[in-house]
Amino acid sequence: MISLNQISVHQGGFSLRNITLDVPGGAYGVLMGRTGSGKTTILEAICGLRPIAAGSVRLMGRDVTGLKPAARGVGYVPQDMALFSTLTVRDHLAFSLVVRRWGRAAVEARVEQMAEFLGISHLLDRKPHGLSGGESQRVALGRALAAQPEVLLLDEPLSALDEDTRGEMHALLRAIRLQGPLTVLHVTHNRAEAESLADRLFEIRDGSIQHVSPCLARGPNGT
Amino acid sequence: MSEEPVQPQKGTVPFLWPTTPTNAARRCPVVPAAKIGTVPQPPAAETALPDRSAGRVERSFDGLFLIGLSTLLGSYIALIAAILTALGAFTSPAYVLAAVQSEDVRFALRLSLLSCTFTTFLALWVAIPAGYVLSRCNFPGRNLVDAMLDIPIVLPPLVIGLGLLVLFQTPLGRAVERIIPVTFAVPSIILAQFTVACAFAVRTMRVTFDQISPRTEQVAMTLGCSRCQAFWRITLPEARRGVLTAATLAWARALGEFGPILVFSGATRLRTEVLPTTVFLELSTGNIEVAAAVSLMMVVTALVVLILARLFGLRGTGLL
Incomplete structure (x- = not known):
């Protein structure tokens, strides 16, 4: 589970106060909100990349508030994907495993398995430069999931993709959930995307989070 | 859409597309104005001419701009080359x-x-x-x-x-x-x-x-x-x-x-x-x-x- 308890984050003139949010273990939570409402800031606070001024972050029952990003065991896919320009796709998938000192054979097996699952086996020796949006997104997902984190954080993973690729990614995200006990928090500004994926739907508005159940989220005219 | 140009209501100032004749003439793309319908349509020949001349002015200006830049770059390169040549000419193998x-x-x-x-x-x-x-x-x-x-x-x-x-x-x-x-x-x-x-x-x-x-x-x-x-x-x-x-x-x-x-x-x-x-x-x-x-x-x-x-x-x- 992902549990934010009354956290406050300040960054320059922007601040979020008393944010509380609970995604139960194994659920797919979607956080909706306009651009600039602080969605990314919340994800960064969960990762440990943004210091929080107050409150606590619990992941899978563990208080991680004071832990470094490396110790939190989350998979993070930022909006710009931030692929490593000097590494091959293979190195991306192996990155978190090599850092965790997995054996060479284990790394290779895992990389093959991830690449096959994500459909990027043919790209393993390429560098990120020149990959399409969908391919980059798969690499970023693979890099985040390789070490089998229990929590996956996705920042607008579908916004930069064309219609067809978006459909494929939808299917892929659903397939990933079937692979194991993964708790997801997916951030988006797109209501349709949110409703089609979410078990739990949240909306951030004016600096506070409201829990919206998927059926209530639809407006009276069905939009 | 009516054929008549839509006049702004009295007392309001349309600040995005003001409709005074001078502004209409100064405006460069003719199409949006015609769509909105706020400007009386000038005869076709009149719209075509200024457009073409505007394009010519822009192109020749771009050319001048690039020639200016190249001249400055060229004169600096010439200075460097001249220094090296002078050094070479002053000495001998x-x-x-x-x-x-x-x-x-x-x-x-x-x-x-x-x-x-x-x-x-x-x-x-x-x-x-x-x-x-x-x-x-x-x-x-x-x-x-x-x-x-x-x-x-x-x-x-x-x-x-x-x-x-x-x-x-x-x-x-x-x-x-x-x-x-x-x-x-x-x-x-x-x-x-x-x-x-x-x-x-x-x-x-x-x-x-x-x-x-x-x-x-x-x-x-x-x-x-x-x-x-x-x-x-x-x-x-x-x-x-x-x-x-x-x-x-x-x-x-x-x-x-x-x-x-x-x-x-x-x-x-x-x-x-x-x-x-x-x-x-x-x-x-x-x-x-x-x-x-x-x-x-x-x-x-x-x-x-x-x-x-x-x-x-x-x-x-x-x-x-």
Whole structure:
């Protein structure tokens, strides 16, 4: 589970106060909100990349508030994907495993398995430069999931993709959930995307989070 | 849509598309105005003509602009070429050959190459971490540190030499001299070169790290890296072009360094003589032809080393 308890984050003139949010273990939570409402800031606070001024972050029952990003065991896919320009796709998938000192054979097996699952086996020796949006997104997902984190954080993973690729990614995200006990928090500004994926739907508005159940989220005219 | 132009309501001022005739004439795209229907349609011939002439004006202006830019660039290139030609014309192959065979010049060449290379590694060793800290960390006094880094760049070279000379006369300096002789010896050359070259290298590395998004480093940290690991595995490889630029800049600065070396290291033949010192010594004894020959040697050496560094540094980056 992902549990934010009354956290406050300040960054320059922007601040979020008393944010509380609970995604139960194994659920797919979607956080909706306009651009600039602080969605990314919340994800960064969960990762440990943004210091929080107050409150606590619990992941899978563990208080991680004071832990470094490396110790939190989350998979993070930022909006710009931030692929490593000097590494091959293979190195991306192996990155978190090599850092965790997995054996060479284990790394290779895992990389093959991830690449096959994500459909990027043919790209393993390429560098990120020149990959399409969908391919980059798969690499970023693979890099985040390789070490089998229990929590996956996705920042607008579908916004930069064309219609067809978006459909494929939808299917892929659903397939990933079937692979194991993964708790997801997916951030988006797109209501349709949110409703089609979410078990739990949240909306951030004016600096506070409201829990919206998927059926209530639809407006009276069905939009 | 009605055929009649829609008039704005009384009392309101349409600020986006004002409808006064002068504004309508000045406006460049005719289509949106016609769509909105706020402007009476001028006859077709009238709209076509100004449009075409506007395009012509724009194109000819672009041409002039580019010619202007090229002229400025060309005149600078011409100046550089003229200097090199003059140097070449002033000397002759015989002088160059004599210079190459001279024991003094060969010593100076060797000392120049060795000291510059050593200085470059020393400068990078300081500049990479310094540039990273200045770019990524916010600490009290950062602006002061930033300003101090400009001092070696803005100080007159002679003053740097004098400062170093005086520094090694203090008790601390004397203590160092007792262990390793610096003043008027080879270490003084490296220290003088390092003082200036390092400031340039730090500036370059800082800009390099500023241009590398911290996102990749942050993602690496979520993947299990410490900050140090993220730096070595991700940020430094991404900065390699900047490292190469910093290295070539530092090397070139060090090769041309003269003022501080003259004051701090002296100009003793076969001891502390680097190539700029040779040029100075030959010039001061009236051997302008030899000075020009050695200058040409420096130009060629610098070009060869910089081209090699570029070829070597860009190998495998897809830029070559």
